[in-house]
Amino acid sequence: MLPINDLARHNGPLDGEIRVAIDRVLQRGYYILGPENQAFEAEFAAYLGVAGCVAVGNGTDALELALRALHIGPGDEVVTVANAGMYAGTAIHAVGATPRYVDIDPASMLLDVSLLPAATNDKTRAIVVTHLYGRMADVEAVVAFARPRGIAVIEDCAQAHGARRNGKLAGSVGDLAAFSFYPTKNLGALGDGGAVVSSDAGLLARLRGLRQYGWTSKYHVGMAGGRNSRLDEIQAAILRCKLPHLDGWNARRRAIIARYNAGLSGLGWQLPPAPGEGDVGHLYVVRAPQRDAVRAALTAAGIASDVHYPVPDHQQAALPMQASLPVTEVAAAELLTLPCFPELTDAELDQVIAACRQTVQGGQP
Known part of the structure; x- marks a missing residue:
């Protein structure tokens, strides 16, 4: 059977490089939030052209933590599309907010920007723009609509690693962007993984605390809504091997x-x-x-x-x-x-x- 995706064929040519990367982690004996994670965060941020990257456990956690970084919760509404597998919807429900769904453009299958005025109100705190199937949505138009209204824009880039529009890469246009590194993604780990990226220093600082229990310093929980969501060193090392390709x-x-x-x-x-x-x-x-x-x-x-x-x-x-x-x-x-x-x-x-x-x-x- 010819498969939808063949990860053995995809990863096979990098087998030697991946094994060296894994051995590097094993020999170092540092498995969580260590030098591989820090290096991948810096390299991925540089690739995207953003100020920083916070690597997390998976793409859905990335969406949830992006919402939490914006203090979105009960009583708030978040606008998104309903044709993208409910990953954004899951994150919106997880923070206690309400999703407000808008229809899609029939040709692109992406968010129909013309419907945003009717979908937003004084409860709208964010718009999650999904770049579906690898295709970038018109995120610039969404930002132009949202910013004067004080609405945050989160790019869902789980399927759009490396997509570029008007000279800017997916993930570098909105206030925050969430990525998944699930093995089938264009940039995939050999297990679960995700990241949130931004050029807002304050949001990046909140994200780093929220991904680790809400710590403001070790064992000091200073942020509500924190969780344990960290990309391990082996997956970070593997992603470093793959990014140049x-x-x-x-x-x-x-x-x-x-x-x-x-x-x-x-x-x-x-x-x-x-x-x-x-x-x-x-x-x-x-x-x-x-x-x-x-x-x-x-x-x-x-x-x-x-x-x-x-x-x-x-x-x-x-x-x-x-x-x-x-x-x-x-x-x-x-x-x-x-x-x-x-x-x-x-x-x-x-x-x-x-x-x-x-x-x-x-x-x-």
Whole structure:
């Protein structure tokens, strides 16, 4: 079966370098918040062009701690989209705030900035802008709307490591940005990991305390809402190995999107926009009518597929909400994710394209 992602192929070429990095940590005997963590934080911040990076346990913790750094809690509202797997929604609920969902632009599948005036009010404390599928949202327009109103902007960059728009990298535009280093991400660890970045010294200081119990100094809890969320030294060392390769991997992902778009044109599917610097191809997601029949045919052809994401946040069973999101809801029934990872060969791409075309043009779906 051709997988959606092949981490063995992805990490294999770096095996020797990764083993040296792990050995370095083992020989040093320093496993939490040590020199590897400090070095990765400095290197990732420099790469992004921000003042600082605070590495944490995972991407959802990163979102939650970003909200806590802004003192967001019960009685506050946070605006975000409902088509991104409920990671932002989970963090918003965790701090006791209320998510207010806005619909998406049907072409980009990203937050529809024109809907922000109707979605915000005097309770709105922040907007979480999700750069979905590797594609940067118009975060500059969100900041231009939010800043005069005293609303903070948090970029959710879990799928957009290295994406660039108008000369600025994802994560460097808003007040804060959250990253995930889950193994399948464009920059992935070999376990869980995350980070929050900012150019605000005060927010960075709060984040460093909040990720470690709310300490203002050792064993002195001076901040409410703290937790234990720290990136371990082995994962930091691995991420340091991988960071120099990120731009090259992203370039290959863009080439994969372009080849898919050319090969799948004319099928009546909504394909992703042509990839530029603002798209790092984390996932290749199309909108295909009769999606489930297409998936079944691909499985029969030995090709894995997935759906990112099948249930919008406001329709999740545990936390249902009343919201009018017609574009989000229609899209959720049509989304189809095809294999996309830097080591995917042109021959494998052509295999996927041929199977999709046979499925549609052969009259099955």
